[in-house]
Structure formats: C-alpha cells, structure tokens
Amino acid sequence: MPPPSPPPPSLSPDLHRVLSLLPRLASPRHLLQAHAYLLPRGGHRHARVASALLLASLRLPLRDHAAALVRRVHPSVSLRAAARLRGRGGGGLAAQLHSLLVRAGHAADPHASASLVQAYCSCGSVASARRVFDETAASADVVSWNVMIDGYVKSGDLARAREMFDVMPGRNVVSWTMVIGAYAQMKQPEEAIEVFRRMQVEGIEPDGVALLSVLSACGDLGVVDLGEWVHRFVLRRGLCQEIPLMNAIIDMYVKCGSVKKALEVFEGMEQKSIVTWTTMIAGFALHGLGSEAVELFRRMEKENVSPNDITFLAVLSVCSHVGLTDLGRWYFKTMVSQYKIKPRVEHYGCMIDLLGRAGCLMEARGLVQDMPFKANAAIWGALLAAARTHGDTELGEQALLHLIELEPHNSGNYILLSNIYAEQERWDAVRELRISMRDRGLRNVPGASSIDVDGMVHEFTSRDGSHPSLHKIREVLCAINSNIKSVGHIALLPESLHDVEEG
Template sequence: MLSTLSLHLPPQNHTQSLTSQNLTPHHHHLLHTFTSPFELKQLHAHLIKTNTPLSTLPPTRIAFACSLTPSFSYAQKLFQHLEYPDITAWNSCLKAFAEGDEPIDAMLLFHQLHCFNVIPDSFTLSFVLKACTRLLDFHTGRLLHGYVEKLGFRSNLFLMNMILNLYALCGEIRDARLMFDKMPQRDVVTWNIMMTLLVKRGDIEQAYDLFSGMPDRSVRSWTLMISGFGQCGKPKEAIRVFLEMEEAGVRANEVTVVAVLAASADLGDLDLGRRVHEYSKESGFGRNVWICNTLIEMYVKCGCLEDACRVFDAMEERTVVSWSAMISGLAMHGQAEEALRLFSNMIQIGMEPNYVTFVGLLHACSHMGFVDKGRDFFARMTADYGIVPKIEHYGCMVDLLSRTGLLQEAHEFIMNMPIKPNGVVWGALLGGCKVHRNIELAEEATKHLSELDPLNDGYYIVLSNIYAEAQRWEDVARVRRLMRDRGVKKTPGWSSITVDGVLHEFVAGDEAHPQAEEIDQIWGKLLERLKMKGYVPNTSVVLLDMEEDQKEKFLNRHSEKLALVFGLIKTKPGTPIRIMKNLRVCEDCHAALKLVSEIADREIVVRDRNRFHCFKKGYCSCGDYW
C-alpha cells in the first residue's frame, strides 16, 4: 500500500499552502499524535486524497515515522517527496534510527545526504557516530572522522571523543593512540577512553602512565586504575591507588567499592574490606546487589564465613550470583552439607541455578568426598537444567574421583570427555596420584601436563615428590634436571598475615624478617608444648635427601608456621589469626596448627591454594580431608 501511495503523491511546489486546513479534526489530531504504522498509512492516504503536501508533517513526526516503519525504504521515500528537507528533518530521522532497533538505517540514510546536497552539521555526525558505535563499524567511523576534519569540526571535543571511543571499542589501538596524541584539546573523558582501552588490552603499565599524566581526574579515572590493577592480578597496586584516591579527597562510587572489595578479597585484607563495607553502608549503597555479592566473596576469601552469611541473610534481593557465591563459600570452608542445603532452598524458591552454581556444588562434594552426590549433580545439571558441562565441571569431577582414590575411573572419565582436557583436569588426577601413591598414572598425567602447561613448576614438583616418597631418588634428580633444562623455577612457598592494617609476608626458611630471632624463640617454646601433646614432626613431607634432624629444622621454617607465630606475638589473646598461603598446606603444618589452636586457645584460619582450613580447639573444618 505504501509503495502505491508514494507513486501518487502530489508534486510539491513553493506556492502550495503548507497549512493543514484541508485535514479533518480527526486527521489534524492524528498529524501530531500517530503512534503506529497503521495510523501513519491512514494519515498518508488522507494527505493524498485532500491534496495536502507531505511537508505538512512536522520534521519530528517524520523522524517518528522512520522509527516506526519496518524498513528503510519507506523512510527514504518520505524524504524523496519532500522538496529541500532541512537539516533538522534529516537529523531527527538519523537520531531515531541511531537509537532504534536498526542503527544500520542511520548509516544508510546518511549516505543519501549527498543526493540532496545537504551538508551535515555536528549533530548529523554525532547521530551517525552513535550508530557506528553500536555496530562497532570502524570503517564508517574512519570515514566520519574524515568528515569531521574536512568540515572544520576538529575543535568539537564531543565529536572527537566519540570517534576516539569508537576506535577504542573496536580495539584499534594504533589509530586511537595516534588520534589521542594529535588531538588539539583533551578533557577527562578523552583520557578515560584511552585508559579504558589500555586496561582492556591488559596494558596496565601504559594505562598507569597516562593516569599519572592526567591534569584532572574524575572518580571514573581512579576506578579504572583500581579495577585495572585488580583484573591484572595486582591487588596491592589496586589498594595503593585507592588509598591515594582517599588522600586526594575523591569519594568512591559504587563501582569503586566493588573494585576495592575485589582487591581486598584477593589480598585477604579483612581490615580494609570491613572499612569499605562501613563506607558502603554510610553512602547508601547497602542495597546494591552487586556490592553485596562482592562483599560475600570478600568475607569468604578473608576467612570470615559468618560475616558472609550475615550479608547474604540481610539481602532484600538476591540473584543467582548471590546464591552461587554463598554455596561456593560454604564449600571452600568445608561446610559441604550446608552448601547442599542452601542449594535446596534456592531451588525451592524458584531460583534457576547457572553453571557457576554447579561448580560450587561439585567443589563441596569434592572437598568432603561425596562421590555419589557429585555424580548426581553432574548428571542433573544437564538433565534438569539444560546446562552443558564446561571444563570447570569436568575438572571438579576428576578432582572428586581422584581424591577418593577412584583413579582408574577418573582416568576413564578424562578419556571419555567430549572436550579436550586442560591442565587443571590432568592436574587434578596428578594430585590424586600423589595422595594415593600411583606412580604410573602420575607419569601419564605429567606427560600431558608438560605439553599443556610446560612452565608450571607445580606439576614437576608433585611428580618429584611422588618419586621421593617412593625413594626413587634418581627419578627425582631426573625431574629436577628437566625443570632446569626447560627453565622452570620452583615457586617458593609464602604466607601472609595482616596486623593492624599492615600486610606481613613470610617465605619458607625466612631468616631476614626483623623479628626472625623472636619468632624462632617463641616457636621453640611452642614446639616443646606440642610434643608434650603428642606431636611428632612429620619429616616424610620433606622430600629431600637429607638427615632427619635437617628435615625437622626445614619443617620448622615453613612459611605458615612463621606467620602463625608472628600473629601470636602481635595480636591480643583470643583474636583470630588469619593466614593466606600460596601453596597447599602440608600434613605436618596441618597437624601442628590443629594443636596450636588448642594450646593457644586461638581460632586460626588458613587459606591455601585449594580451600580454607579453620583450626579451632584442636580440630580443622576440613575434617583432615583436603
């Protein structure tokens, strides 16, 4: 109908009245209020019947008509029958298209401008740039950049920032950097755009160089650097920038709070995490679900499961992320049954689980050896919820089977996986081989790991330790030579503890600490009391070919023991001691810390590479299964 009507439109001329006096009251009202394509067709037909010029339609309604019609062709016909449409009409249409469902139409319409000898203005270019940005159309963006230069809009900072942002979103680092360097003027938005691009590319050092050179910084600038350092695995730097932000008197917003909480979680900095939590409540962010979810994660990673539960229980609105974070937190802290109960509650209220939820559930089963429940969850995630297992789920299942000694089943599980197993999957099998002393499967797992992750020292160390436990010293030496030849260096064990807001780090065998002598003396006294309680140093965990007395000295210098004694010295009686460790807690340290928690009447929380151990009154939350 529309194409037929277009063929019979009356010719436009300057003498023809541009009033709408020929319209009925109904159509006159419709002229300014139509809201559907049908009403537009009805009005269009009446304009033709009454010989009323199409230009009677106000430009804003033409733009609205364009946004209503399902195809670009009709909008084009409307313009073709307008004599010399002004730039306002064009811009109205371009804006409608750029913000509508089909931003490509704005670009198609823009290409028609030269047919009407219309010179675009800054608004024209901004609307088309918006469409380009939505479509990530770099090539058209470069064309528009040319228009900006040609038409003398180079001093229009808004347009220049739009182009720079388009280049950045398209990942065109060279063009973005060249444009940034040549811009005649910049504002804080310009710098933030460039920093965002660099942070996304992982080039945090260049981003920080720009940040350092900024004449003015907005809260977004500070937040970019805080979150950027956190995402790049540099939480210490993230916290440092946040403290500088506070000194500069800039108030954190909700995004900043999330970034700082995430960095606090990675560092295990409970003091800062709690301070930011208080700031969040004072600033009215308490109901922000995103912040609450991050708070749960922060408290979980800092070993404060009770605080995480309090945040979760107080939430008025919970998302699947909230439930999944709490389930994973309970699993990490050895409370598998509570994690499974929480999952039941989640299902009862109608909350649909996602793939992260099942990672948490499978971790819970793995940490407590619930093989049958683990198999059931793995099957249900697809059968009941249509979730296709990812590599993380396969890794959890291999870990579950391997920990419980079902090594052959774990191996068969790997061989039958529909996706290629990665280093984490084979590493889980290798870990089980160490616990259950299976050299043959350990060698096969290591063969795959040497191809998948050749520079990961952990896998070589585990295989070396398996050989050492079997007294196969020649094989131990062979693995060590292989590491040396491949340039793989052993990661030193370290533990950290935060006291009065200051982070203290200890490495295995550390004698350089200012209080090393005092720590050594206190540990000697503790050791006497431990031995009276039946503690016998487990020198079998020292997998080096040396005398027994040397092995015992080596055990006494493990980093978590040094951090523990420092915590006993520096904190008040009854204060919980929280230690973060980069490697797995060894059997000897685990036994010693259990007894120290009873002797010193302290709660000792240790986060190692795999999970949390909460030592209290001579027992550990892991149930000695880790």
C-alpha cells in the same frame, strides 16, 4: 558548520528493515539503491540511519559518497558513526572517518575529537587515539581524558593509563573508579587499594563500582580491615539493598577467612539472588565446611531458588574436598536430569578431582574419555595429583605428557611426578625428570603467602629470610608449634621452621 537538522522522522518498520540491512550490504550498487529508497521517506535525516549509511559508504568503499554525507549531515551523525565502530577491523574505517571530519572542518570540535578517540580505542588503535587526543589536549574535558585512560586500560597498558591519570586535571569519580577497577581486574590488588586510599585522602566519595573493585582487592589480599570499612560505609550510605554490593561483601569476608561475618551478612539480606546463595555456598566450600555447604544448598532448593551451573561447581567442589563421593555423583546427575544444566569442562574437572581423591582412578579415566570436551590442564592436573596420592605411576606419566603440552612452563607438574618417583625410590627417574626440567629452563618457584597487619601487607615465600621481623616471626612459630604439641596434636610447623632457619 551546517545548521541544526530538523527533527528526524520516527523510524517506520520499513526504515527499521533498511537500517538492519545497511551493515550487511555487499556492493556499492546496493548501497546507492538503499540510499535512494531512504531519500523520499526522510530516513536519511535520522541520526541512526545516516550514521549507518556513512559507515557502509566507508566500508564498501564509496569515499566520495561518504564525504558528501559528512558535508550534509549534522556533526552528531558523524559522532554517532564513530561511536558505533568496534573491533580491530574498524581501525581503517576510523581513520577514513577521521580524514573526512578533518576535510569537513569538524575535527577541531571537542566532542568530535572525543568520539574519534573512543572510536580508535574501540578498534584497538590506541596509538592513533592518543595522537588525536594530544592534538586537542588543551581543550580536552574530563570525558576525553577518561576515554583515553579507558582505552589504555582496555588494551592492557596500565602503565600509560596510570601516567595519564596521575597528570589528569580535574579527576572525577569515574576516573578513580576506572583505575581502581583496572588494577583489581588485572590482579594487582595492592595498586588498587593504594589508589583507593588516595581517593579517600582527596575527599572523593566512591561509587558502587569502585566499592566492588576495592572489595575484590581486599579479598585477594586478605585485607579485612579495609573490607570492614567498606562494609560500614555501605551501611552508613543505606546501600544494603544493592545486592551485587552485598554479595561482594560476603565474598570479601569469605576470602579473608571471616566465614561467620559472611554468614551474618548473608542472613541479614532481605533479598538474595542466586549469586548470593552461590557465594555463600562457595565460601563454605573454600573453608572445608562441607555439611554447612550442603545444608545451605538444600535450603536454597526448599526456598525454590534454582541453582545455576556455578552453584553446582561450588557443591561439587565441596563434595570433592570433604570426600562426599556418592553425593557428588548424585549432584552431577541431578544437575543434568532435574535442572537441565549442560555440564561444562569445569564440572567434569570437579568430578574427576572428586573421583581421583576417592581413589576411583579407573572411573576418573573413563569420565575423561567420555566427556564431550578436550581435557584441559586442570583436568590432567587433577589426574596427576590423584596419581601422586595413590601411587599410580602410569597415570602420572600419562597426565604429565598432556600437561607438558598444555602448560610447558609449569614446574609444579614435574615436581608432582618427581614425588611419585621418589616415593617409589626410583631415583634414576627423579634425576632424569630434574634434568628435563633444567633443559627446559624450568625451576621450582616457591609458594607465597601474605597477611595484612595494621594496614600493611606482608608477603612470605619459602626459604626467604629477608623480612626485617624474621626473629620475631621465628619466635611466634616456635610458640605455636609448642602449643600444638602440648595438646597432643602432631606438630604442623617443623617444615616452616626449617624454611625460616635456612633463609
């Protein structure tokens, strides 16, 4: 092991320039010239410069030169070089660096192996990372375990990440947070909440990152009881000044249907970010509270908070769902003229949905033709839905042709067009569409809904009679339906009852 390096010199402007050039050098000769320039100036003794030299030597490749560098420099330089490897193109460099560290006798160092694991994972070579990890697993510390788990998480292999997590000795809050966050991001909220409950049982206090992930999972599942527990925990720990955390609480309440509680949290915040305002506006939009959303948007402007592109997405969505067509047109223009925000394809999608719902199909078609993007599935889907609503067969067929290309396995698109044909009693066209679906191996996937009762999430799908409490559920549906009829409203549930009966 080489002796500790003397304190490195500070980087002068000249050394900064050389440092920026090293990753872009295209020939071994230029690298050797750069190294010769650095030697009398002491730049090679600085860890950042030395690691850049090492990576450049591996990349060009100058293997003997790289090996000499590894033998001369402090191990921390090799570790810094490993940490800088990124992207799938760096896998070969990671392997070369690994070989050099073995030859120099550094590979057994726990810090070196952890850095190699991280380097391999960053380059997408998770299998190589695991081999390095297994070779030093006996001496691996919690950081090494976390790096390996994180590598699996980032590669999308949650099964192996969970396997490692379950057998990991001495898990810390980072370990728990990574797994909870991974499940939440991969839209597996049940698993995220299950791991969080285990975390509570084992007495590990969650950090803010874990709470953010749990709140997201609660919102996805509608588990308001756990979300309220997190809210109380935040209050007890005095974390109310953490704006992202409070924003997540608002979002959780909105998704769980508790708009009133979301608004209470919003009004109670002393400081609000643009995300805070946008989350609350989007919450109103989600629940069809158009006037409240528009009023909050105007209040935001009065308080000199500039809306961003996501805020306008929420406002345009409100206008679309509650039929404020003229106001939606005005906001779309204001976004560009006043706030200088360039509309994204999602904004065009909102406008096309708005125009389609209002029956302005020609204007919607024109907007599709004029927008500077290729229409995506959401836009053609909005046109297909509008065609179904207003009985425009030609537009529906045109939209479906594009959707088949963009979403060949989405059976819902076929069903919408089939409904248009059925409403016009074009039964031959309905039959042909069903045959086309069958030939493509498509089937109509039933919609699903879920509800949290006493900490247990129950999921229901159309025509599914497997729930053990089916009899009680049927009784409740009948009672609700009777109450609706008794107050003079149109019954809303016969189709649901029909589904239950057929199950």
